[in-house]
Amino acid sequence: MSQERVDNLFASESWSAVYTAYSNISLKAYDFDTIREALLAYVQQTYPDKFNDFIASSEFIAILDLVAYLGHSLSFRLDMNTRENFLDTAERRESILRMAKNLGYIKTRPINARGYMKITSVTTNQDVTDNEGNSLANTTVNWNDANNADWYENFITILDSSFSNNSKVQDPTATLNFLGIENNIYEINENPLTKRFNYPFTAEIAGSSRKFETTKVEISDDIIGEAEPNVSKKFTIINRNDNLGPASDRTGFFVYAKAGEMNFSDYTYDLKLSNRTQNIDVIDISNTDVWIQRTDSNRNYISSVTTVDNDSRETAIYNSLRTGSGDLASVTTNIDNSIAINFPDGIFGNAAYGNYRIWYRQTSNENFTVNANDIAEVSITVPYIGGDNRPYDLTLTMTTTSDFSENYAAETFESVRRIAPRAYYSQDRMVNAQDYNIYPLTLGSNVISKMKAVNTTFAGKSRFFEMDDVTGNHSNLSATGTDGSVFLEDDIITMNISFNRQNGQIDNFIRNKITEVLKHPSLMNLY
């Protein structure tokens, strides 16, 4: 049987038949025009005697056009799908965010400006008096007023009248000494009926009117920062003293201010769903200022939900162990810098159930700076209950005497595309040289645009020793030993300890005597 006859009989299984078919395919054709051209060329070459009606009105050409269009459409969608599945080529912002999230990377949202504002004057409508019996009600007392010899005493008197009973001048609610500056925190006895969560003001910064608000602060991990929003907490004033006198920028009474505007949303979940996601469709939410709280049905605070960096990979288990609480949630960034709250699955954390309040601060998605004196003489009025249990108003006028931290726009999608795979490599820790070059970049390209960390060696190392490998790779390991010996000692060591059964404390006995015995060198296990 000839090869040709075999091929004809078993056309579908013949390699030459298949090969011939593939040889006629134009692999360069991927859009309507090129596919159409390839099909026409194929018909011209293959069926010159059966078809020569190459005109647009031919029915066959119309069908051929349809096939070319389908090929074009399929090719486009295949190409798009493939591109959208790689971080380097993805164009849709949602694709980029999802792939980054898959790597445990969350796009950095805007980081709002924040800093201290010095209180330059105070006023109260309470009838408080100075040491000479003069009323200070509705009198503005300026800080470091050269025209008022008693300015400090008057200033303190007015502030003191507004403070809580457990927070008077010289008796702060919290204290922190940091870099030689003493920081004391005082609470204002806010009127519970008229108080606000934060006290807002606006200022003209970088050509725009921008929202700011003064916030409550707390000391946590030796850092003064904004306190978690809570109705029961009171507004705070910070007294700072760098011992350079009242004219110093860092001496006086301050409030903590942040750019943006705080809001909250309440949610009730009657069904315990695993991995519930709650979207908050408010654009440009601050990267740092999101709090999640459990509340009762009257929206009173019960407990805080710990926000964790991400809930993927092994961190789900790690977070549940680290926090010791099942109330966890991760905050992820959506396209327009709105957020999604991701609650746990009910195994490595408590599935969302009941009432929740989510606080978030909306801020400007722009880069701008607030320098010293950029905000001058802005006022807020804090309602408080005086010592006579009557309501009064304390008016604080404030000025920025030092620079705020910068307001950063959100990370760009191009930055996410670039940084997410590298951040995955560093595994959320800084160990090797590469980590030091990558991990800080996860703050976003607006915060750190370029950086370089190099390994260094220290001076004084003997030149006769092999130098450490500055590239970060491991050096060869040489282990040497001289005069080593192994021996066995059969000595019986006796130690006497005593315990008074009548008066002795068993805790002290174990802590002091038993542990002393266990420290004996003969009981050390060296291998």
Added chain:
Amino acid sequence: MAVNFAGFSTKNKKAINHNLYGKDLIIEDLMNHLMTRKGERIMMPTYGSIIHDLIFEPLTSEIKDIIDIDINSIIDEDPRVTINTLDISDDDHSLNIKLSVSIIPTGEQVELTVNLERE
């Protein structure tokens, strides 16, 4: 030597095994073009005729001119035919177009009638 046109049709009764030749094929192509509404053809938005959009218009002299120009341009696009006469009329229920064309390779004259019903 005259070219023997060979083509394809799924609807022409003269097509045996979907093969159509010569004059029949040329007329089929012409009718395909006339009966295609402009914008209907995929990836060819200017292909087709506008007469389908004018069926319900009163057949004034202006409309007749527009149809005349459209049909002439369609005939001109096919190099195998030339137009001899074109008659456009209507009745209560349809728009009627009668045209006479010559097949260039053979010089043969063909009468075509297109009736577009207003229902």
